[in-house]
Amino acid sequence: MKTLINNYVNTFKGLSKEVWWLALITLINRAGTMVIPFLSLYLTKSLGFTVSNVAWIMSAFGLGSVVGSWLGGKLTDQIGYYKVMCYSLISTGILFIALQFLSTFVAFCIGIFLVMLVADTFRPAMFVALSAYSKPENKTRSVTLIRLAINLGFSAGPAVGGLIITSLGYGGLFWVDGITCIAATLVLINVLNPKTTKTLDEVKVKNPKSAYADKAFLMFLVAMLFFGIVFLQYFSTMPIYYKDVHFLTELEIGFLLGMNGFLIFVFEMPLIKWLENTRFNKTSLMLFGAILTGLSFLILNLSGWVGVLVIGMLLMTFGEMIAFPFSNAFAMDRAKKGNQGEYMALYSIAFSIAHIFGHNMGLQLTAKVGFDNTWLFITALAAVCVFLLVGLKLYLKAKKKQKSSFIAIEDEEILWI
Template structure:
């Protein structure tokens, strides 16, 4: 019985091209090496002695650099090709990290972080476009899921390694290791993967009619709003929820860590089999996103039950299932929606929606909590999740009309 379960699980990882596996490997190396990010605010506060306000502004510069980088990466991927952008982005950001550690003044760090993230996040839309070129059309959603799995595993390993490096080498060691991981991972990619310019669209049943510009694609803009909302809800997991665990239920950092580990284990064990099953059944992506966004909203409605600590586990399970159903198929929907030659621009706007959500989620969540308390924040997040679900239903109906016309 266990052998059959294991075999079925492994089968979900079959059928990928060599290039997809290399992309997943370098993504893992790069994300595992991204040790600066989890410790950045701690480094700015404790090592450079900035005020909380200054740290906040540096993180805002970080976020806006990420947004600009996402847009430039997508735009330039369409113009000169994703391959060149991926190599430029990771190699240059790797070298830049070596020098950023020597910048210690407030305004200089704001500028440096903005420039660094502009360069670094050019990689994300280019990488998504590369999957459109290297993955087979019939397993593209699974290929996107494989890369997401590599990102999650890398992020899981990174902070632990980062903590050891800080103990042994200090904060400067993080910059050296992070920069080196960028250069090593993209060198492996450049050596082992040849440039492929043509994106194989395959089945475009959910794609747009050939629009002149992404700015005229109304369906895609509503979809971007959905992506922004679901990302903003999800990021509460790393900002307001850990504080709520302690302030309301008295959970220790270790207990909160166990809840976060539960999320990671559920994603690791469920995401690839679920995506593989739904991909084989050829369920429309937007219908799966409808279910996922609703379950995400439900997870925050459950938090309104604030007299039983067990609800934190139930809510975490729900938000993890919502993540499994929403994010892989959102990635795939955005790429399938893009007309030929505009894949980069579409994926740029998609990744920008996450960058914007990252900037706004914690600021808005903490503002609501400060003024009205945790319960109103959970209610607000749940309600906008319901709105996102309604927008998904509108997209589904509009797609039917679009195909018929």
């Protein structure tokens, strides 16, 4: 047991203190985001909106995320990641508290759009900060540590959220979310001020390549868009499926979603450390993660047994554990070719667009064709993601081979001279 614990602890060694502080800030912030998993339930149960209304509200959620991610990338390249993170966190806290006072469909669409616009300016800035505070060889594990913080907060958030709903109602969630965002701002100001932090990998490109001209990166983004659409069903369509088909309570749903975060907290870092030392590259690992996530939906139609929900959650969790850290690391590697804010903004935007279409599409499909057919369609989208990642792998392999041939020809010419 002692050896096992030591091996687990060793997977965290070598990461900078700034990365640890960034993880703590993320943990504080994420612990309060208990509103999001229960948002579809809040809108239908407390405000009396139809499933169709909820679908459009979730599209406004995604649209705000797209605009916020794009704006965050622009601002990060112009004023720096520190200022963007500070302004985003404190403004998001205030807006989340105000969101609970909106009760009409149009008002909530506008409100959730503004909340996500401000909240998601944080994401590109955070990724650039993470890259700056990490040594090149530690970037994947640094990303994994941030994800651990996110999922530790997320594992506690839904469980606590279920208790708050039971005792105080949905309104308490908005207050907790807003206060934690403000608390995260105070920590950020005190521990990550640029005057006192150490940059370990400062990237300056004299003639930056536009992310829009990077064919491999664009192919990767489309794959991540499809992956995002599939993955996000667990945070809008799936809670309704749990409640309406398997008759789970809010508390049971909270604990089931919380299991995802707990498993990631326990297993992800050792898993990533082990996978980094295998012969598989980032693209192959993303491919495997996408396959597992797709299977998590396919098995839901195989049985009405409630235990299949746990199996599906396990498949999705391990798929997520593999796909997300290596996709983050892939994006940060490509970002060294140009403006980092632009690259990381586009990476965030891929998932923001998934928010626009994923929630709406999933909810509309369940209303029209039922859950079983919806899961088959989502599995097909996962297959498209897998196909795109296979194409990306072959494209990168061909480019690498072409580059090697070019170098060999140059060397031969030098020998003749």
